[in-house]
Amino acid sequence: xxxxxxxxxxxxxxxxxxxxxxxxxxxxxxxxxxxxxxxxxxxxxxxxxxxxxxxxxxxxxxxxxxxxxxxxxxxxxxxxxxxxxxxxxxxxxxxxxxxxxxxxxxxxxxxxxxxxxxxxxxxxxxxxxxxxxxxxxxxxxxxxxxxxxxxxxxxxxxxxxxxxxxxxxxxxxxxxxxxxxxxxxxxxxxxxxxxxxxxxxxxxxxxxxxxxxxxxxxxxxxxxxxxxxxxxxxxxxxxxxxxxxxxxxxxx
Ligand code: MG
Numbered sequence: 390x391x392x393x394x395x396x397x398x399x400x401x402x403x404x405x406x407x408x409x410x411x412x413x414x415x416x417x418x419x420x421x422x423x424x425x426x427x428x429x430x431x432x433x434x435x436x437x438x439x440x441x442x443x444x445x446x447x448x449x450x451x452x453x454x455x456x457x458x459x460x461x462x463x464x465x466x467x468x469x470x471x472x473x474x475x476x477x478x479x480x481x482x483x484x485x486x487x488x489x490x491x492x493x494x495x496x497x498x499x500x501x502x503x504x505x506x507x508x509x510x511x512x513x514x515x516x517x518x519x520x521x522x523x524x525x526x527x528x529x530x531x532x533x534x535x536x537x538x539x540x541x542x543x544x545x546x547x548x549x550x551x552x553x554x555x556x557x558x559x560x561x562x563x564x565x566x567x568x569x570x571x572x573x574x575x576x577x578x579x580x581x582x583x584x585x586x587x588x589x590x591x592x593x594x595x596x597x598x599x600x601x602x603x604x605x606x607x608x609x610x611x612x613x614x615x616x617x618x619x620x621x622x623x624x625x626x627x628x629x630x631x632x633x634x635x636x637x638x639x640x641x
Pocket of ligand 1 (some may be wrong): 449450451452486500529611612613
């Protein structure tokens with residue numbers, strides 16, 4: 390089931406994608422279940438928004454694909470390398486990623502995003518599925534120059550607009566069959582099976598929930614494969630995970 394958050398005629402609602410329409414839900418399904426209002430909104434009349442605004446944080450994993458760790462000039466760390474993006478960095482499908490004046494190099498990073506559905510603390514990897522609401526797509530936008538100069542990544546990864554999410558949350562996604570692909574102006578730049586992740590989604594949830602309490606609506610970005618590149622003004626970056634959709638954002 391694909392869940393969208395959308396605006397239509399001035400109202401913001403959640404809906405289930407049903408062919409070319411949205412079946413409108415009573416409230417946020419993460420908390421209110423899947424009661425429908427009976428209303429249907431044509432997809433062409435709706436503006437899709439980020440399908441979730443993280444309740445407290447976006448937890449990210451760095452260097453979780455060996456080929457990306459290599460292109461960054463090193464080996465992947467033995468344990469997941471965690472960092473955070475603030476929820477104020479989140480934007481939705483079609484929203485503009487904006488280059489901050491502090492940076493001369495802003496890169497895309499296409500990633501699978503996990504949406505947490507219940508309070509999670511010290512969750513065993515074997516139980517990780519029970520705290521997952523669903524999956525969406527994330528772009529871990531990075532000011533690469535500031536990442537190098539700062540050492541710490543809070544600024545380089547945390548600017549407003551640096552966390553596009555969407556287009557929808559798929560609640561029944563098959564991780565084993567997924568591939569993440571990133572296109573810049575239609576040209577394929579990144580392509581990797583999700584099974585290339587060094588630390589699996591379940592392992593990441595176990596590792597992260599031993600550090601932070603994860604709240605419903607928190608998001609985990611699971612790392613990017615090789616092929617990162619800077620964006621130039623006027624570019625459009627599209628990240629596709631078959632079975633979830635395509636997250637497209639212009640860069641200015
Ligand atoms: Mg990343």
